[in-house]
Amino acid sequence: MTEPLTKPSADAPVLVVAIDGPAGSGKSSVSKAAATRLGFGFLDTGAAYRALAWHALEHGSDTSDATAVLEVFGDFDYAISLDPADRWVRVGGTDVTSAIREPRVTDAVSGVARVPAVRQAVNDLFRRLVASSGLRGVVVEGRDITTVVYPDAPVRILLTAAPEVRAARRSAELTSQDAAAVAAALHKRDAADSTVVDFLSAAPGVEVVDSTHLDFEQTVDAVLHVVDSTMGARDGR
Numbered sequence: 001m002t003e004p005l006t007k008p009s010a011d012a013p014v015l016v017v018a019i020d021g022p023a024g025s026g027k028s029s030v031s032k033a034a035a036t037r038l039g040f041g042f043l044d045t046g047a048a049y050r051a052l053a054w055h056a057l058e059h060g061s062d063t064s065d066a067t068a069v070l071e072v073f074g075d076f077d078y079a080i081s082l083d084p085a086d087r088w089v090r091v092g093g094t095d096v097t098s099a100i101r102e103p104r105v106t107d108a109v110s111g112v113a114r115v116p117a118v119r120q121a122v123n124d125l126f127r128r129l130v131a132s133s134g135l136r137g138v139v140v141e142g143r144d145i146t147t148v149v150y151p152d153a154p155v156r157i158l159l160t161a162a163p164e165v166r167a168a169r170r171s172a173e174l175t176s177q178d179a180a181a182v183a184a185a186l187h188k189r190d191a192a193d194s195t196v197v198d199f200l201s202a203a204p205g206v207e208v209v210d211s212t213h214l215d216f217e218q219t220v221d222a223v224l225h226v227v228d229s230t231m232g233a234r235d236g237r
């Protein structure tokens with residue numbers, strides 16, 4: 001299935017595989033693996049909201065105050081790698097790849113993601129990053145990618161898993177933190193985020209991949225199966 005990374009011609013559209021889902025469903029890790037197998041780029045959109053939350057905290061701003069968030073958004077200089085083999089995130093030249101995963105950022109992120117003007121501006125940025133990537137395809141993952149950012153993407157998937165399974169996976173990843181606290185923070189963030197976008201039910205035309213009873217490789221295969229069958233149907237295969 002692997003194809004050359006670059007586009008066949010400069011004006012060919014970038015093929016977008018749009019993946020949504022709640023926290024801990026595997027969006028980031030599964031999308032990265034799927035992108036690698038497809039020879040595509042990978043865009044983690046949550047990293048932009050996390051980086052903005054980090055930036056606001058650096059300024060000592062109140063991330064629950066929309067006016068304060070908009071003020072720091074004014075000098076938010078954001079850059080991200082689309083290369084699944086070399087992931088990095090920078091704000092104003094500072095590498096924040098690890099810092100944006102810290103609990104203080106995770107706790108603050110839903111506040112900045114609630115501001116409509118921020119969402120509109122970062123969504124435009126995502127589309128520009130993908131369109132100018134020069135890549136043949138990009139797997140784009142987040143909360144509103146299948147519905148708001150790329151409602152017309154040729155492949156749209158909602159990746160989901162039972163809440164207790166998602167909490168257990170996130171706790172297994174964050175071994176230095178108390179498991180009950182990690183689970184509580186994840187459910188609290190889902191509740192806050194779901195007031196902004198519906199990422200728990202699939203919009204018309206969106207395929208559901210439920211990984212509750214699948215291991216990691218089986219989940220990647222299930223996503224690639226949707227890509228293959230959707231593209232095959234589109235190409236008349």
Ligand SMILES: Nc1ncnc2c1ncn2[C@@H]1O[C@H](COP(=O)(O)OP(=O)(O)O)[C@@H](O)[C@H]1O
Nearest residue numbers: 023024025026027028029169211214215216219
């Ligand atoms: N199907 C799966 N089975 C087991 N572990 C998984 C599966 N999918 C993802 N994981 C693991 O669960 C954790 C959370 O996945 P992640 O990609 O960070 O989710 P999200 O981006 O949706 O928050 C990671 O440690 C990842 O390796």
Ligand SMILES: Nc1ccn([C@@H]2O[C@H](COP(=O)(O)OP(=O)(O)O)[C@@H](O)[C@H]2O)c(=O)n1
Nearest residue numbers: 022023024045046049109110113142143144
């Ligand atoms: N497309 C997106 C992506 C993330 N987000 C916000 O950014 C936060 C962090 O996203 P993430 O993808 O890193 O979170 P996880 O699902 O990986 O835990 C989410 O909790 C949302 O508040 C969003 O609003 N829209």
